[in-house]
Amino acid sequence: MLRKFTSGNPVPTGAVLTSPKAEPVEAFPLLHGTKNGGFYFSFTMEPNGIVYGLGEAPRGINKRGWVYESYCSDDPFHTETKSSLYAAHNFIILSGERHFGVMVDFPARVRWDIGYTKTDEALITLSGTDFDLYLITGDSPRDIVRQFRAAIGKSYVPPFWAFGYQQSRWSYHNSAALDSVIEGYDKANIPLDCVYMDIDYMDGYKDFTVSETAFPDFKSYVAGKREQGIHLIPIIDAGVKKEDGYRVYEEARDKGYFCKRADGSDFEGGVWPGICGFPDFLRPEVREWFGSQYRYLLDMGIDGFWNDMNEPAIFYSAEGIKQALDKAAEARGENIDLGKFFSLKDTFMGISNRQEDYSSIYHLIDGKPVNHQKVHNLYGANMTKAAGDYFAEHCGEGEILMFSRASYIGAHRTAGIWFGDNHSWWSHILLNLKMLPSANMCGFLYCGADLGGFNENATRDLVLRFLALGVFTPLMRNHAALGTRDQECYRFERPEDFRDIIEVRYRLIPYLYKLFKTASEENDMLFRPLSFDYPDDPVARECETQLMLGEDCMIAPVYEQNVGGRAVYLPEDMRFVKLSGSRAESVELKKGLHYVQIALNEVPLFIKKGKKIPLCQPALRTRDLECEKVTYI
Ligand code: MIG
Numbered sequence: 001m002l003r004k005f006t007s008g009n010p011v012p013t014g015a016v017l018t019s020p021k022a023e024p025v026e027a028f029p030l031l032h033g034t035k036n037g038g039f040y041f042s043f044t045m046e047p048n049g050i051v052y053g054l055g056e057a058p059r060g061i062n063k064r065g066w067v068y069e070s071y072c073s074d075d076p077f078h079t080e081t082k083s084s085l086y087a088a089h090n091f092i093i094l095s096g097e098r099h100f101g102v103m104v105d106f107p108a109r110v111r112w113d114i115g116y117t118k119t120d121e122a123l124i125t126l127s128g129t130d131f132d133l134y135l136i137t138g139d140s141p142r143d144i145v146r147q148f149r150a151a152i153g154k155s156y157v158p159p160f161w162a163f164g165y166q167q168s169r170w171s172y173h174n175s176a177a178l179d180s181v182i183e184g185y186d187k188a189n190i191p192l193d194c195v196y197m198d199i200d201y202m203d204g205y206k207d208f209t210v211s212e213t214a215f216p217d218f219k220s221y222v223a224g225k226r227e228q229g230i231h232l233i234p235i236i237d238a239g240v241k242k243e244d245g246y247r248v249y250e251e252a253r254d255k256g257y258f259c260k261r262a263d264g265s266d267f268e269g270g271v272w273p274g275i276c277g278f279p280d281f282l283r284p285e286v287r288e289w290f291g292s293q294y295r296y297l298l299d300m301g302i303d304g305f306w307n308d309m310n311e312p313a314i315f316y317s318a319e320g321i322k323q324a325l326d327k328a329a330e331a332r333g334e335n336i337d338l339g340k341f342f343s344l345k346d347t348f349m350g351i352s353n354r355q356e357d358y359s360s361i362y363h364l365i366d367g368k369p370v371n372h373q374k375v376h377n378l379y380g381a382n383m384t385k386a387a388g389d390y391f392a393e394h395c396g397e398g399e400i401l402m403f404s405r406a407s408y409i410g411a412h413r414t415a416g417i418w419f420g421d422n423h424s425w426w427s428h429i430l431l432n433l434k435m436l437p438s439a440n441m442c443g444f445l446y447c448g449a450d451l452g453g454f455n456e457n458a459t460r461d462l463v464l465r466f467l468a469l470g471v472f473t474p475l476m477r478n479h480a481a482l483g484t485r486d487q488e489c490y491r492f493e494r495p496e497d498f499r500d501i502i503e504v505r506y507r508l509i510p511y512l513y514k515l516f517k518t519a520s521e522e523n524d525m526l527f528r529p530l531s532f533d534y535p536d537d538p539v540a541r542e543c544e545t546q547l548m549l550g551e552d553c554m555i556a557p558v559y560e561q562n563v564g565g566r567a568v569y570l571p572e573d574m575r576f577v578k579l580s581g582s583r584a585e586s587v588e589l590k591k592g593l594h595y596v597q598i599a600l601n602e603v604p605l606f607i608k609k610g611k612k613i614p615l616c617q618p619a620l621r622t623r624d625l626e627c628e629k630v631t632y633i
Contacts, residue, residue, distance in 0.1 A: 007131055
């Protein structure tokens with residue numbers, strides 16, 4: 001059962017589509033109250049109770065024992081001590097003797113103290129009093145997820161080819177660089193469907209432009225790639241470069257479409273292009289206008305995009321720089337003691353994504369100025385909605401690949417997400433795994449992390465192990481940051497090992513695609529924690545390194561270096577299948593704990609006893625897959 005409770009005058013977020021008539025917040029059954037201009041509610045967690053949810057967030061599948069914050073943040077260090085990442089997915093489930101889910105539909109900052117201050121208490125604090133709360137009760141966490149997902153609407157389904165393998169890097173600067181990546185893959189016979197265009201394809205980092213020097217005849221270039229079966233996926237950034245003569249900027253400025261300062265002037269912040277205006281995506285007319293800008297690239301033959309920097313990320317503002325410089329000027333000639341030194345240092349370090357900048361931004365909602373902090377978590381979601389709504393109206397269903405960095409629940413209907421700037425760290429394989437079921441709970445089915453890791457240098461074995469998890473994630477994209485070691489598969493020794501892994505993905509695509517569609521249609525999850533399926537099994541309940549996939553499978557990737565396998569817990573009798581290229585070896589294992597050997601070119605998969613799954617023949621492109629011709633393993 002789903003109940004809705006309203007307090008004050010909530011900003012419409014578009015997250016929930018169907019709900020019963022709202023009750024006053026006083027009727028909300030959990031302990032609650034107001035404090036310091038905000039609202040809080042709390043509940044006691046039984047010793048064995050698990051708290052799931054929060055989508056894209058740091059730490060475990062079980063969120064107990066930490067404090068999280070919903071505040072979309074551009075933070076490229078996903079360490080376990082962080083509280084926020086790029087998204088705000090305000091949905092949790094408590095599962096113990098009783099089960100209930102709570103969605104906090106409130107787009108400003110929310111703090112989730114889940115047993116951090118008091119081990120057995122969850123205390124959720126909203127930084128305001130205008131919000132909707134949804135309370136969902138059900139027989140099991142999965143039942144609660146289904147009810148919640150029914151209320152928030154069907155998940156986005158990308159084009160079929162978006163299940164192919166994708167290669168990205170910041171940046172393949174021009175057509176020659178992109179060609180050499182495609183050639184590298186083709187020569188090594190490694191399947192590939194998409195290649196990414198990061199910010200350098202643009203003319204001066206200006207959205208909806210393509211550099212003429214890098215791509216002299218972009219339209220025919222795109223067409224040529226499409227003939228080869230390759231999709232090019234350009235990035236779109238939230239900030240629009242301030243430049244006279246740049247049509248997109250001038251249009252937005254003249255129509256008054258940028259976010260404002262308190263005095264009504266356009267807010268300006270520095271990102272890649274230098275000083276930018278930030279379209280006020282919260283306004284329907286601005287979304288319509290911004291969405292229509294994608295036309296320029298659609299007309300070039302482009303059919304996929306990734307929206308970046310939409311938390312929004314702000315590297316600097318004139319105000320922030322002035323504040324720091326003033327402080328430095330004041331300090332000149334002074335005897336700088338420790339306190340002054342750190343204060344100076346912090347001021348400079350704090351120029352990017354500075355709270356005062358966010359606080360100085362205003363949106364127009366129903367014609368009235370609203371401070372950005374009140375709606376911060378809706379910005380990226382609405383950038384993506386702008387694009388998604390445009391595609392829904394002007395392109396065929398499921399024709400356009402679209403995913404975003406920042407998101408709020410609701411954005412799952414028009415796009416996928418990627419998990420942002422992770423690291424080439426072994427621990428990030430597990431972080432990737434743990435976010436999958438959490439994101440699924442919140443409606444985000446098409447998602448994935450930067451395989452191989454974005455920041456820092458990757459090693460061959462890390463990329464292979466990362467990919468072996470990525471074989472199962474709907475978005476299977478290898479991406480790396482500027483200045484890091486090349487991590488395209490064909491660059492490493494024995495590229496055939498990489499082929500073995502990626503071929504497994506292509507062999508599984510008919511199956512994975514079907515699972516995906518079913519999950520979307522039935523408001524279900526693609527990945528589930530083991531505890532969802534085996535709530536009475538104490539080992540399964542605590543498992544943080546394996547996931548259920550669909551009804552019949554379990555995945556358990558290797559996530560450490562220099563090991564030839566891993567310990568795996570089987571909650572029931574299963575077949576352990578090692579997939580590698582066209583090989584498949586399978587052995588029956590009993591319920592319980594096992595150590596299984598897994599070579600670097602093998603993908604481990606566990607299939608329930610008596611179940612079989614289809615495999616097709618691999619192909620270099622998804623378009624060449626013969627999905628009907630399958631064998632069962
Ligand atoms: O400040 O466009 O998360 O995937 O490669 C970095 C450059 C901006 C952040 C994205 C990343 C992308 C990078 N972008």
